Amino acid sequence: MxxxxxxxxxxxxxxxxxxxxxxxxxxxxxxxKQDESFVKQFAEALLDLKQKVSYCPECFNYxxxxxxxxxxxxxxxxxxxxxxxxxxxxxxxxxTNDFHGKYHVLHGVLNPLEGIDANDLKIKELIAxxxxxxxxxxxxxxxxxEGEVTIQYLAKIMKQLDVNVSRIANGIxxxxxxxxxxxxxxxxxxxxxxxxx
Amino acid sequence: MxxxxxxxxxxxxxxxxxxxxxxxxxxxxxxxKQDESFVKQFAEALLDLKQKVSYCPECFNYxxxxxxxxxxxxxxxxxxxxxxxxxxxxxxxxxTNDFHGKYHVLHGVLNPLEGIDANDLKIKELIAxxxxxxxxxxxxxxxxxEGEVTIQYLAKIMKQLDVNVSRIANGIxxxxxxxxxxxxxxxxxxxxxxxxx
Numbered sequence: 164m165x166x167x168x169x170x171x172x173x174x175x176x177x178x179x180x181x182x183x184x185x186x187x188x189x190x191x192x193x194x195x196k197q198d199e200s201f202v203k204q205f206a207e208a209l210l211d212l213k214q215k216v217s218y219c220p221e222c223f224n225y226x227x228x229x230x231x232x233x234x235x236x237x238x239x240x241x242x243x244x245x246x247x248x249x250x251x252x253x254x255x256x257x258x259t260n261d262f263h264g265k266y267h268v269l270h271g272v273l274n275p276l277e278g279i280d281a282n283d284l285k286i287k288e289l290i291a292x293x294x295x296x297x298x299x300x301x302x303x304x305x306x307x308x309e310g311e312v313t314i315q316y317l318a319k320i321m322k323q324l325d326v327n328v329s330r331i332a333n334g335i336x337x338x339x340x341x342x343x344x345x346x347x348x349x350x351x352x353x354x355x356x357x358x359x360x
Numbered sequence: 361m362x363x364x365x366x367x368x369x370x371x372x373x374x375x376x377x378x379x380x381x382x383x384x385x386x387x388x389x390x391x392x393k394q395d396e397s398f399v400k401q402f403a404e405a406l407l408d409l410k411q412k413v414s415y416c417p418e419c420f421n422y423x424x425x426x427x428x429x430x431x432x433x434x435x436x437x438x439x440x441x442x443x444x445x446x447x448x449x450x451x452x453x454x455x456t457n458d459f460h461g462k463y464h465v466l467h468g469v470l471n472p473l474e475g476i477d478a479n480d481l482k483i484k485e486l487i488a489x490x491x492x493x494x495x496x497x498x499x500x501x502x503x504x505x506e507g508e509v510t511i512q513y514l515a516k517i518m519k520q521l522d523v524n525v526s527r528i529a530n531g532i533x534x535x536x537x538x539x540x541x542x543x544x545x546x547x548x549x550x551x552x553x554x555x556x557x
Contacts, residue, residue, distance in 0.1 A: 166424040168412045172405040179387050190376050192447060194409060195422060202410040206403035208369040212391060213399040215365045225392060227363040250389060 169195075221292070223268040223285045225250050233265060240264045242298040246289060246317065248272045248310070252303060264301075267292065272304060272313040281316065290320065299327040306333055366392075418489070420465040420482045422447050430462060437461045439495040443486060443514065445469045445507070449500060461498075464489065469501060469510040478513065487517065496524040503530055 169191055176187035194202060218224070219231035226232070233239055233253075243264030247253055253266050269284040281287075293300070302317060304310045314330055321328050334352040335344050344352070366388055373384035391399060415421070416428035423429070430436055430450075440461030444450055450463050466481040478484075490497070499514060501507045511527055518525050531549040532541050541549070 166413050166422050166428075168405070168408045168424050169422060172409050175402050175405055180390050181383055181386065186378055188448060188451070189378065191409065192422075193377050194406070195413060199410050202406050205372050206406045208365070208372055209391070209399050209403045209406070211365045212369050212388065213396050216363050216392060225363050225366060225389075227365050231363075251385060254385070 222266045223270065223288060224253055224266055238263070241296055243301065244289075244292065244297055244299075245301045245303050247303050248305065248313070256303060264299075269304075269313070272307070272309040273316055274309045284313075286317070286320075289317075290324075293321070293324055293326055295325075297326055299329065302328065302330040304330070419463045420467065420485060421450055421463055435460070438493055440498065441486075441489065441494055441496070442498045442500050444500050445502065445510070453500060461496075466501075466510070469504070469506040470513055471506045481510075483514070483517075486514075487521075490518070490521055490523055492522075494523055496526065499525065499527040501527070 169188075172191045172194075173184065173187045176182055176190050177184045179187075182190070194205075215227045216225050217227075217229075219226040219229065219234055221230045221234040224231055224233070228235070240263050243262075244267050245256060245262055245264055246267045246269060247256070248269050248271055250268055253268065256262050256266075267285065267289045269286065269289070271279055271284050273279060273281065273284070289300075300317075300321060302314050304314050318328055318330075332355060333348060334355060335341060335348065341349065366385075369388045369391075370381065370384045373379055373387050374381045376384075379387070391402075412424045413422050414424075414426075416423040416426065416431055418427045418431040421428055421430070425432070437460050441464050442453060442459060442461055443464045443466060444453070445466050445468055447465055450465065453459050453463075464482065464486045466483065466486070468476055468481050470476060470478065470481070486497075497514075497518060499511050501511050515525055515527075529552060530545060531552060532538060532545065538546065
């Protein structure tokens with residue numbers, strides 16, 4: 164009933180996460196109102212994304228140069244590797260300007276229910292990087308149930324290796340109130356209390 | 361820091377309505393995980409949208425055939441024209457399966473504050489369609505302040521023409537409760553009460 168070319172793009176947008184069919188239609192009508200140059204840039208950016216972006220062979224983050232800018236930087240400390248589940252987490256940690264080591268992206272967490280086991284993640288590749296130069300591995304993985312399983316699994320297989328393994332702290336977020344913090348977080352914050360004196 | 365080609369597509373997605381920068385990044389990572397064929401189809405659909413979709417010369421809805429399927433259908437009653445502000449509204453009304461006339465899309469409503477006047481809308485084109493065959497014009501325009509102004513403006517310029525003009529009813533939505541209905545809607549529902557006996 165509506166133009167077929169509209170429906171086709173609506174259907175594609177609707178397959179993306181967080182976008183329902185109504186939002187998809189709104190986006191398509193917005194795009195219809197833009198210049199042709201906008202659409203060309205959009206299409207080109209999509210094609211370039213798949214053609215020019217790939218995994219860094221060292222840290223497995225997405226990159227368009229090999230190795231990625233972080234892995235090839237002489238300013239980054241190769242003796243500390245921060246392990247994350249997703250490339251998004253690298254972006255978040257880089258924003259803190261507080262970490263100067265390197266990263267390793269697992270591309271997921273262990274999830275037996277969904278059939279995701281160690282071979283589906285970049286775990287072998289992480290272990291292969293742990294030579295004598297690496298002094299510490301920081302696990303910066305979401306404290307979900309699957310995340311916890313992944314953290315325990317990694318800690319176990321790294322036990323016999325000569326490397327320090329840590330995990331980022333759980334606790335009350337800065338600026339949050341104790342009253343509204345969930346019990347699990349509060350329990351962790353209590354048991355991980357920091358001695359002041 | 362992240363791949364330039366990722367940032368470029370994130371920026372483009374973030375210009376779309378309802379999509380913030382975090383969601384944009386999530387969409388790009390989702391797309392990175394898809395097959396190359398998905399990206400090709402997406403890019404093609406974008407280019408096709410702008411190249412093959414245009415205004416129907418009669419009703420000004422978006423179409424990829426000229427005139428559009430509704431305007432060229434012999435099953436639609438040419439004597440009733442439903443005037444809407446946006447193509448989205450045509451989709452909504454068609455879903456009711458209750459309207460068998462034709463449409464006219466204004467592409468906006470009058471908005472003096474944003475400098476949108478009658479010449480920016482397809483109003484001249486609407487008046488040009490009102491020949492002797494057209495018996496009724498139904499104004500299906502959102503009852504916002506700008507919508508009301510547009511409804512009053514259209515009603516005024518059609519006053520001297522030999523055509524019936526109506527607007528769709530305001531009232532309590534089906535399934536809603538009187539208790540939670542806003543005063544403006546309730547006042548309209550009362551004054552537009554329907555005699556039963």
